[in-house]
Amino acid sequence: VWCSWYEYFTAVTEDDIHENLRAMDTLDLPIDVVQIDDGYQSALGDWLTLSGRFRSRAAIAEAIRARGRRAGIWTAPFLVDPASSLAAEHPDWLVQDASGGPLHAGRNWGHNLCILDTTHPGAATFLTEVFTTLRTEGYDYFKVDFLYAGALNGIRHKEVDALDAYRAGIGLIREAIGPESYLLGCGAPILPSIGLFDAMRVSPDTAPHRRPEADDYSQPGQDPAEFTGVGRQWQHGRLWVNDPDCLMARPAVETRERWAAHVEATGGLVASSDRLLSLDEWGIATTRRLLRGAAR
Numbered sequence: 001v002w003c004s005w006y007e008y009f010t011a012v013t014e015d016d017i018h019e020n021l022r023a024m025d026t027l028d029l030p031i032d033v034v035q036i037d038d039g040y041q042s043a044l045g046d047w048l049t050l051s052g053r054f055r056s057r058a059a060i061a062e063a064i065r066a067r068g069r070r071a072g073i074w075t076a077p078f079l080v081d082p083a084s085s086l087a088a089e090h091p092d093w094l095v096q097d098a099s100g101g102p103l104h105a106g107r108n109w110g111h112n113l114c115i116l117d118t119t120h121p122g123a124a125t126f127l128t129e130v131f132t133t134l135r136t137e138g139y140d141y142f143k144v145d146f147l148y149a150g151a152l153n154g155i156r157h158k159e160v161d162a163l164d165a166y167r168a169g170i171g172l173i174r175e176a177i178g179p180e181s182y183l184l185g186c187g188a189p190i191l192p193s194i195g196l197f198d199a200m201r202v203s204p205d206t207a208p209h210r211r212p213e214a215d216d217y218s219q220p221g222q223d224p225a226e227f228t229g230v231g232r233q234w235q236h237g238r239l240w241v242n243d244p245d246c247l248m249a250r251p252a253v254e255t256r257e258r259w260a261a262h263v264e265a266t267g268g269l270v271a272s273s274d275r276l277l278s279l280d281e282w283g284i285a286t287t288r289r290l291l292r293g294a295a296r
Contacts (some may be wrong), residue, residue, distance in 0.1 A: 001033040001141075005246065006207075006208065007278075008039065010039040012053065017060055032070055033141045036071075044084060045081055045114075057134070065138055072139060072142065073142060078118070081111055093122055095116070105146070118150065118169035128172055134177075142173070142184065147189070148189055150165065185197040185199070188201075200240045203228040203245055208252060210255050222259050225245050242267075247290055248273055249287050250279055260290065264293065270291055
């Protein structure tokens, strides 16, 4: 897999995807999936509306597939930006708190985030439409993130247990994308997710740096990603394919050799997340070796 996140973050552009798509061929890297991460959409919840940095999702998928690779895409299906069109037009589609306002799933992207209530018929239809559209456009690898939000206790349209609502929401996604598509979970409650995913991120986010901010192991960093990944290694091959998080092999990455060794040792999913043309000789060789190992 090649993933845009750890090089471009939310500033990724359509041109960045095309540049790296060409570089894969130039460098002869065994990349099966090209996955667009956060940044293509106009807002969380408005998944089918593009940001100004992208022109056509379908055209990107077509270009990826034309080179013999699979097209992948990121969503956070249960999160809704309060400034999104979805939140403005369908406030009744949001999980509520005890006061009748939107239940918050934490703060990120500068907002207190809301939660899509997939027990509401309108919200369920919307979620199905999003993933059916993406599948029709040619995407068949789906990274679904911040999934814990769908399992939080709150007031929903139907009086169901939060974990039942979570599993039903993932079921809607699987039905929309079909059994042949690859479903990678991220930020998910582990035990309630058993049986629903092909692969699962088993750690917090890694980062180009080793230590997390304020030594908080819930924050991005190679140390917390290694620590948690090792503790959850037993899940690999039993519950799903473990995703230790992305390989970063460019020279600017701290302790890149140690991080690459961790990714390789897990034996799970391998996803490169560099601007490929920025890799030096070691980075290219390491990326190629780990990708080939995963391909076997």
